[in-house]
Amino acid sequence: MPNLFEAADAAERRASEILAQKLGADEPITRRVLNAAMTEAFGGTDADGKWTQRDSFELLEHALAHHLLTDPYPLRELGDVVAACDLNDRLPTQTVRSEDQLEWQQFSTPVDLAAVAVLLANVQQGDIILEPSAGNGLLVAQCRGHAGLQLNEYAHARRTRLALAFPDATITGHDGATINSALAASPRPTVILMNPPFSRSVGIGADSHAAVRHLQAALRRLQPGGRLVAIMPDWFGRNARMRDLFETTLREVSVRSSVRLEKCYLKHGTSIAVRLFVIDKMPGAAMTATIQSSSIRDLIQSLKVHPRGAVSAAPTSTPRRASNPSLFRALKSSPAKPRPFHAPVRNNVLPVGYATLDTPAPLLEQVGVYLPYRPSRIEFETAGEHPTALVESVAMGSIAAPIPGYLPHLPERTVSERLLSASQLETVVYAGHAWSQYLPGKFKPSKEGVGLEEAEDGRAYRKGYFLGDGTGAGKGRQIAACILDNWLQGRRRSIWVSKNEALLEDARRDWTGLGGLAADIQPLSNWKIDQAIPLEQGVLFVTYPTLRSARGEHARLQQIIEWADGDFEGVIGFDEAHEMGGVAGGEGALGRKQEGSAQGVCGVLLQNHLPDARVLYASATGASDVNNLAYAVRLGLWGPETAFAGREQFIAEIRKGGIAAMELVARDLKALGLYTARALSFAGVEYDVARHTLTPDQIAIYDSYADAWAIIHRNMERALELTAIVDSIENATLNSGAKASARSRFESTKQRFFGQLLLSMKLPTVIAAAEDHLASGQSVVLQLVTTAESILNRRLAELSPEERADLEIDLSPREYV
Structure with a gap:
């Protein structure tokens, strides 16, 4: 068998040599010439099974890469159009596609488009150049003789050919969407040239946002001040469908050029239109107007090569240490003591290390009705203080949380670089602790109403967790962290329910802040109400008004349930959960009896139909009114092994007890590890009333x-x-x-x-x-x-x-x- 492989490698090299010689002699490479070269090298025809037509196109691209290294495409200046398309005209049209080519979206960059991309990259001496999906090297071949080449290609056969064409380059074989962490040990590039797969992702399959995932990973990998030139699908722009994702991806960079090209891929067997972006990793410039062209020949007269900015080293985060805060003074972060610090070479997913305390941590100095917040049962090995001091009420602070047994798994840098504070990490621990438990009894959703009925043939329902933090404690970041913890443990479908569409940007900000991709969070509004949701993995963003919407026989709630499937074990994060507060009905502002709100009912029904879901409620008003707990069906406040037979009795009895009864409920939930409520301290805040004297x-x-x-x-x-x-x-x-x-x-x-x-x-x-x-x-x-x-x-x-x-x-x- 090794002899067969060696023979195949020798035949491929021979075919490439023949084709490279013909390219150097300025001969047209017709299909007849291509087939003759393959037959001579392999000792037989494709009809004999010696090679395939797709193989011939792959080896032609390999030969073309060798040719471009010594004789680059004649596009040295934008005004030079003499014979600018001769080489491209001498190449045959690739009319045959293989299953592997379609599976991995292996459509190489046309030589003229590659020449324009390299020209716009404005490569300088000393640049480190990365191509995350290098293919056969047609794009980076235009950077001939450059010392700092990093070529990444997932397909093994193409990666082998890259090593032959670029012997001095660093060759790797990672998924391009993970390039930032996969190449953490390598020098960061100052120039990135990329032509990513448009609609397929490793481990996902069909993925309409694959190109965006690759682009976001590349932008993170690029050094600040560096330049990225990307060939992207035509839909990646400021259209109605992609506007939010487009602006989120490019919000912290400057787009120097934006080009829309038609018919530039005809030689590669497709008439698809593409967009070419020149991006500098620096803030500032407004989005440039898009230039449209039907050919490279027409385009080059309209382009401008922008000068490069200064490249700077990526900033490193400085860990902050702080003593127990006083409520009487403003918090000032003192610099950490000098200590050796070694950044991890890979962003490995590791358990979050912490020690549990058999004796609760001592209470800090009380000020008024507040206590400075501290995790009562946990000491993290690596965690930073919250940016602003947190407090909790004396009633809540006097109750210690239980000793948790759950161990979250998060990216190493999420903890080591203090992307989450100790208080936020504590939420991830206790949410996981709650989700490892089930409510006593087995239930089925009621045929009428929003209740659950006990049934021997029913299912056990997983407990939920309530995050009652106030503004500034980072509820969105904590929801994202809980989703990320489950994502990294294989549960890659989650639902994020929020107040309105405007908060989609906030959700993406929190998710990307922890290392995720903005494209991972997709709004339900991307799909019609009668359409099955094709999202194979990701976070489905739903607003409460959308959750309750229906048209004819179709309802958004049912659409979500069918997507999640009955065995759904991902996170359902109810941000601004008090939007479901009217589920129990009751008296309105004028004393009139009101029915349960539609969005509250739909929120409870979503929980009822997904018993294994990990439900996270997030609201700063959780314990302010009993109706703000009526939707929290996963906290075990009523039902078997409680003092209340059902929700109605719970609401009636707690309402009689007033705010004192609600306080007792909150304290009991914290003692069970199901509730946390913290708020920002007013330490250092000064008030002064400005008075205006009327003239x-x-x-x-x-x-x-x-x-x-x-x-x-x-x-x-x-x-x-x-x-x-x-x-x-x-x-x-x-x-x-x-x-x-x-x-x-x-x-x-x-x-x-x-x-x-x-x-x-x-x-x-x-x-x-x-x-x-x-x-x-x-x-x-x-x-x-x-x-x-x-x-x-x-x-x-x-x-x-x-x-x-x-x-x-x-x-x-x-x-x-």
């Missing part, structure tokens, strides 16, 4: 408007008399509803008017204070309480087409008058 002119303006509103008031009362709503003779009300409505509208409009008037009068003092702080080198944050957006929308809706053409809208206080 005489402002007082006169106020008095004038007060007199005007008095006139309006008198006229309104007179109008009520004239319209028989009020009887002025008997001083009686004839139509109480109309009278109340008129006076209510008058008073509310008057209050809004004077609110805006007083606000406008305060602005001189506000602006002066802001300018004073800015002059002192401080930052200023202004909070807008109202933006008048709804008023503007109403005014725009009332306008005729003629009025819209000559737009003039007054949203000042005068409009109220």
Whole structure:
């Protein structure tokens, strides 16, 4: 058998040599010439089974790479178009595809497009060049003679040919989507040239976002200030479907050139359109306009080679140490003591090391009704302090959490580089601890309503975990960490439910901050309601309004359940979980009985149909009202082995006990390891009320408007008399509803008017204070309480087409008058 392999290798080398000689002699490589070279080298034809037509195209590309190393494509300057397409015209069209080629998306870069990509890369002496999916080397061959080549190719046969064509290059065989961690031990590149697979990923198969995964990994691998030239699929742009993912991927870099090319792949057997991006890893430049062209010949006159920026070493994170915080002073991070620190050469997935405490950690100094927060039962081997001090109420702080037995698995750098604080890591531990337990009893979803019925042939339901942290504690980052922990243990389907579509960007930010890819999180709105979700793995982002939506016989809830399947064991993260708070119904604001909210009902039904799901509730108002726990069916608050037979009894009894009963529920949940509630400390926060003194002119303006509103008031009362709503003779009300409505509208409009008037009068003092702080080198944050957006929308809706053409809208206080 070794002799057969050696013979095959010798035949391939011979075929490549013959083809390279013909390329060097400027001969056209027709299909007849190609077949003759293969027959001579292999000692037989493809009909004899000696080789395949696909093999001939692969070896032609190998020969072409050798040829380009010594005789590059004649595209030295953008204005040089003489004979610029001669070589490409001499090549045959690749009309045969193999299953392997389709499986791994092996469509090599056309030589003219490769020449343009290398030209735009503006390679400098001393650059380290990486091609993450090098194929047969047609793209990087244009960088002939360069010393710092790193070539990565997953396919073994192509990788073997790369080693022959580029003997001085570093050759690796990793998945291009993991290039940042897989090549952690190698020098970071300053230039990356890439033509990634468009729709197939290793370990996933069909993947519509494969190219984006490769691009994001390459951008992370690139040194700051470096340049990346990428050939991407045509759909990667600012279209309606991809806008969020496109802008997220490129938000911290500068796109120097954007080109859309048609028909440039005709020689490789496809008419697909592609996009070429020139990206510098530095912030600043706005997105450039896209140039469109149908050929390289037409394109080169429109392009510009941008100068390269300065390359800088990647910043290293400095671990911070802090003592137990005091609530009376601002936290100031003291620098860590000098110590040897060796960054891991690989971002291995490792258990998060921690020690448990048999005796709870001592309480810190109480201030008012708060205690500085500390993990009560855990000491992490490597973990940083939270960026801002955290506190919890005395009632909660006096209860120690149970000793956990769960060991999370996270990327090494997630812990070593302090991407999660000790408090956030504690959440991952206790969430996993809760998910390792099941509620007592077996249940089936009720045929009617949202309850669970005990049944011998039912299923056990996994316990959930409630994260009740306040603003600033990083609930989104903790949800992402819990999903990542399960992702790395093989559970690669999760559901992230949030308040609205705008929070998709926040979810992606938290996920990518821990090392994930933005493309891993996909909104449900990408697919029609009657369409099966093709996402093989990833995080499905769903909003509460989308969760409850339905059309005809199709419902989003059922669509999600069918995607998850009954054996779903991934994470369901209910961010802003209080959006489901109306599931139990009850009394509304005016004392009227209300039915359960549709989105609350759908949230509970989602939990009921996926008993093995790892449910994570996240809300800062979890223990403020009993209805904010009515949707938390996985906490074991009612049912077998509890004091409450069902949810209705639990709600009724706890509501009677008021806020004290809710506090007891929260304390019990923490004691069971099912609940955590922390908030930011006000350490170092100072308050100062700025007072504005009205000027005489402002007082006169106020008095004038007060007199005007008095006139309006008198006229309104007179109008009520004239319209028989009020009887002025008997001083009686004839139509109480109309009278109340008129006076209510008058008073509310008057209050809004004077609110805006007083606000406008305060602005001189506000602006002066802001300018004073800015002059002192401080930052200023202004909070807008109202933006008048709804008023503007109403005014725009009332306008005729003629009025819209000559737009003039007054949203000042005068409009109220």
